[in-house]
Amino acid sequence: MTDTAEQGAGAEQSARERLRERRASAHNDAERVLSRAGFRRSLREQLARLQETAPHVYDLDEPGDMYGDRIVESLERRVASLLGTEAAAFFPTGTMAQQIALRCWAGRTGNPTVALHALAHPEVHERNALSEVAGLRPVRVTSEPRLPTAEEVRDFEEPFGALMLELPLRDAGFVLPSWEELTEVVAAARERDAVVHFDGARLWESTVHFGRPLEEIAGLADSVYVSFYKSLDGFGGAALAGPETLVEEARTWRHRYGGTVFQQFPTALSALVGLERELPRLPEYVAHARVVAAALREGFAAAGVPWARVFPEEPHTHEFQVWLPYDPDVLAEAALRQAEETRTMLFGVPWGRGGPGLGVTEVTVRADGLKWTADDVREAVADFVARVSEVAGA
Structure with a gap:
């Protein structure tokens, strides 16, 4: 690899890292998200959560x-x-x-x-x-x-x-x-x-x-x-x-x-907590994911996006894909600007390339997503699409 190629690869890697850090920061600062997975929390927060929940699923006086x-x-x-x-x-x-x-x-x-x-x-x-x-x-x-x-x-x-x-x-x-x-x-x-x-x-x-x-x-x-x-x-x-x-x-x-x-007790404890607390709620997440998916479709149609797809149209689980006719870099920047400027993160997962001029991402609905109404989703879509137009025209 030539020096120029190495410099280009290094710059690309640095750009990806900056984007990753920016996305993590935006997600942590966001007041509204559709899903806030535990791994995104700080170590202190994760340990505190385990300390709070573990006594309800296992006798902590037992040996390790x-x-x-x-x-x-x-x-x-x-x-x-x-x-x-x-x-x-x-x-x-x-x-x-x-x-x-x-x-x-x-x-x-x-x-x-x-x-x-x-x-x-x-x-x-x-x-x-x-x-x-x-x-x-x-x-x-x-x-x-x-x-x-x-x-x-x-x-x-x-x-x-x-x-x-x-x-x-x-x-x-x-x-x-x-x-x-x-x-x-x-x-x-x-x-x-x-x-x-x-x-x-x-x-x-x-x-x-x-x-x-x-x-x-x-x-x-x-x-x-x-x-x-x-x-x-x-x-x-x-x-x-x-x-x-x-x-x-x-x-x-x-x-x-x-x-x-x-020793694997921290992981085992967290698994027992998940079976006790998250497993019973998954059907609720699946049901609301279908509400969110429908609102996304309606929001993109109302915003005049020439082609948009939520797949499956009715999600089979609490996770599904969204496809939009824009370059994924444009979509990623618009999603970050929305989160940074409004504290609402509609799309928290990186956008991938589904083809020329086509971006795809995944949407997950968990406990935080249950707070969103269909109107909330449609409003967030309208704001997101406006930012996509700004980024694409810049």
């Missing part, structure tokens, strides 16, 4: 955990009960949990091929970990912005030992199939003698869309992974749930992967 016992075992039993599985094992990350689950299934089926969506988390966000670390062979069933269909699974051109389904499929817009479609896909995989694994990082909030309890949804799969921080606002961590024999083998591989951490 060592290598996954005590409070960690309590959390594992709670997850297994919620999902209706024989057992569950705590993992520091979902990446580790799913690699291990799928390599365990490969040993049982004798087939290391994993069928999944082109937008599934391991394909997009894990640097080819399934093949590079776990020795598995991922194959893509479809790249359409929806879950695979039963026909696609049934007619796939080569054998596979496991079908992995991400529920909801985040990078396609947090989309879910219908209950009938899901049961048909699972049946199609079983017809091919394949096991079914759910990437259920956000499975907790799928009950509204499916109209089924968690244990019935999880019961369709042979194994399920769930996250403790994406929707439950924990410090981190994940769980793998399924048959006792699979979970026991997974614990062995967890040790080999370096995932049997000496």
